Amino acid sequence: MTDTTIDFSVLESRSGRSGFAEHVNPELYRLLSALNLDREYVRGDGTVLFDASGRRYLDFAGAYGALPFGHGPTPIWQAVNDVRCSGEAIFVQPSVLSAAGELADRLGRMAPEGLTRTTFVNSGTEATEVALKIARAHTGRLGVLTTANSFHGKTLGALSATGNIKYQNGFGAPVEGFDHIEFGDSDALDAALAATPGHYAVFLVEPIQGEGGVVCPPDGYLRRVREICDRHGVLMALDEVQTGLGRTGRMFAAEHDGVVPDILTLAKALGGGIVPVGAVLSRPELVGESFALRHTSTFAGNALAARVGVAVLEELTRDGCAVVENAAVLGHRLKNDLSALAEKYPSVVTEVRGRGLLLGIELTADVNFVGRQSLLGSIADQHNLSAVICSYLLNVEGIRVAPTLFGNRVIRIEPPLTVSGVQCSRLVAALDRALGYAAAGDLDGLFGHLLGRPTVATPPALAALRPGRTPDIAVGPTDRRFAFIAHPLDLGFFAAFDPALEVFDDSERQELLERFAASTSELEPASFVIGSGRVVGGGDATAHGDLIGLPYTSQQLLQLPTQRALAVVGGAVELAISRGATVVGLGGYSSVITGNGLGLGATTHPITTGNTFTAAASLRAVRRVCRERGIDVARARVTILGAAGAIGRTIGRQLAGEVGAVVLVGRQGESSVIAPKLWAAAQEMVARARAGAGSGELAAAAHAVDGDLDDLIRSRHLEFFTDPVAAVHDSLIVIAATSAPHALIDPTDLMEGAIVCDVAQPQNIGRDVRSERPDVTVFDGGIVQVPSGSDFGLTYGLAPGLTYACMAETMLIALSGEFGLRSIGATLDGESVERLGELADLHGFALAEATRWRESAR
Secondary structure (H helix, E strand, O other): OOOOOOOHHHHHOOOHHHHHHHHHOHHHHHHHHHOOOOOOEEEEEEOEEEEOOOOEEEEOOHHHHOOOOOEOOHHHHHHHHHHHHHOOOOOOOOOOOHHHHHHHHHHHHHOOOOOOEEEEEOOHHHHHHHHHHHHHHHHOOOEEEEEOOOOOOOOHHHHHHOOOHHHOOOOOOOOOOEEEEOOOOHHHHHHHHHHOOOOEEEEEEOOOEOOOOOEOOOOOHHHHHHHHHHHHOOEEEEEOOOOOOOOOOOOOHHHHHOOOOOEEEEOHHHHOOOOOOEEEEEOHHHOOHHHHOOOOOOOOOOHHHHHHHHHHHHHHHHHHHHHHHHHHHHHHHHHHHHHHHHHHOOOOEEEEEEEOOEEEEEEOOOOOEOEOOOHHHHHHHOOOHHHHHHHHHHHHHOEEOEEOOOOOOEEEEOOOOOOOHHHHHHHHHHHHHHHHHHHHOOHHHHHHHHHOOOOOOOOOOHHHHOOOOOOOOOOOOOOEEEEEEEOOOOOOHHHHHOHHHHHOOHHHHHHHHHHHHHOOOOOOOOOEEEEEEEEEOOOOOEEEEEEEEOOOOHHHHHHOOHHHHHHHHHHHHHHHHHOOOOEEEEOOHHHHOOOOOHHHOOOOOOEEOOHHHHHHHHHHHHHHHHHHHOOOHHHOEEEEEOOOOHHHHHHHHHHOOOOOEEEEEOOEOHHHOEOHHHHHHHHHHHHHHHHOOOOOHHHHHHHHOOOOHHHHHHOOOEEEEOOHHHHHOOOOEEEEOOOOOOOOEOHHHOOOOOEEEEOOOOOOEOOOHHHHOOOOEEEOOOEEEOOOOOEOOOOOOOOOOEEEHHHHHHHHHHHHOOHHHOOOOOOOOHHHHHHHHHHHHHHOOEEOOHHHHHHHOO
């Protein structure tokens, strides 16, 4: 095709982008936009694409093999023009289709010997449907055997044959009669056919699993399949929709093994990148009247598609099949070059595989490949590193590649068969830079383009950025398993989680979070594994845990629609369980937005909010600091921010008998009346004060007035506030336990010498209180030391050796196996508070030092 001048400004003004985003596939558009893959290509020429701004891109995705000669190949357009000029009728079913006959004759002469009967279709998935119908009609059997991880299309029959449940769910697939065995395992095939003689009509298999991650079978596999199928009287069908017509360096992939199947499916390349067309080749005796007179199609075998197919075959066989030979030679060279990159970056690339110009680069899923606790490691663990590198290659290097559909750790390399050696070298150089950034843990290099940052010319030396890789913490044979769900409390939290994120400011971190959240779907959960650790408790008790992250700050989680929020946390719980967790802790706002876990309903394993041990640890901390300060707790006024919440309510109830007065702070009820939850919390606290043997003034007053709350309010032993600032002015002890996503109290609001136990995350007390109010003791009541000998390096913003009490509760339940201690809902059991305290002592969890707590959170 000759180059022509295009007014890109006119094209840019068209409404196609908004039309696709709003009316075609808004879900896909959202995912593409998240990683700047939402490019509009307005023209294609060979191996090059042009976007609306005129930028050029090398296309190494190649429409999944549907572009044998690239975009707009002149010989194929000439075939289209010839049909137009000749006036040949295109759709004339039913009649003698001469063009279809010519194409079928040529296919029969090129195909493996004996496959001389052709049934035309319009796509690869239709080709699968026809292959299944031919096999069932000929054999009279309904059983279809395929392989796990395979892809055969998305219509219901083809989807049933496809070996991936993720794409079958919700569609009633697989339908009855379809079974799957492991790909590449000929013994499994033999066993399956022997176990059910006379059941299966056909074994359908790909020579190379394209969408499964460019997976090649062992040498000799297809020959062994042919022998097994013959012995059991089962037809053998090869799905060459992606591998056929030159892609692997032979006209058909079956030729590499010298195998002739009974049925062979084709599509993609047969349309020359211009029209959709497919074909099913088979032995003629397989197609009788029961099939031929009942299977018809309005569009299949039309003259335009057939003339294009003939032109494609002519191009493939021109000059002694030069284009197919080019695929073999360049494919071999490119695979060697990619394998050299794998040797150069062994921490990033785990394997290079494929044949000809169908190649795959498999990337690591090791969460620790750039050191423990890193954003890039979390992305790799969720099999999303390939998408990040695809985004870099497109936006920075101007090269278009894509992950495979099922094997999403794998970057597919599938350019037109006419690609040049120079273009392949350019791809290798670009990949070298991308993999270099990944191996070095350089987030600026990989993500900078998403934030509008200038491109870094050369990746840094690996040692410059990457910390020493910390080996995985193996799961011991006697380890109990747990998981904990967490999220960044605010944008500043990023640097504490991963120092490589320090290069980005808060606005850039915000944008990255939004992009990562937008790049998730129902098929790909929003949660990801941050890392893992091991806890050594008392006796021989040990537990291994995963930290599961959510790509939302506290504020963002609160803003999610309820159903989306529940789905996000529910997905994280399922991910944790799938990795072996027997108990899952809800950290931060994952507890708040699920109604303290109640909104998740029944799960297959226990979940806990960690609120009970958070309350227990906070109580111990308050009592200890009061002892150290010599405070007369019996006369002290205590303010509880968030008194109606599970933690604040429990702390207040346990302290009620010991203190002089209690001030409860919560939301205002209707018509300025005390909110029912706050009033109920007060009733619990007063009842506890009267029932216990406490020596505090509140207990004495409660006894004197027989627990009458109105009398206690009049005597100021009990007070209610909705304004937290007014509530803390005269209180010596402050318990901060709200779910507010920001600070509520400034240093100047506190009384002289106050003790503040800040349980909230994010904290309710401003972080500058230590510098402005040295007279005030502020500590994070919900932080404890993990047992000595534990290796739980996932600090998530805390100093080494510390963890949040809510996470510690999850650890304690796992270590003890006492699942009945889990915290669910707003009402926490006092006995559980005491029991978890006992378990903490037993397993070596200790209160952290107050001075370290606040400093660790700064």
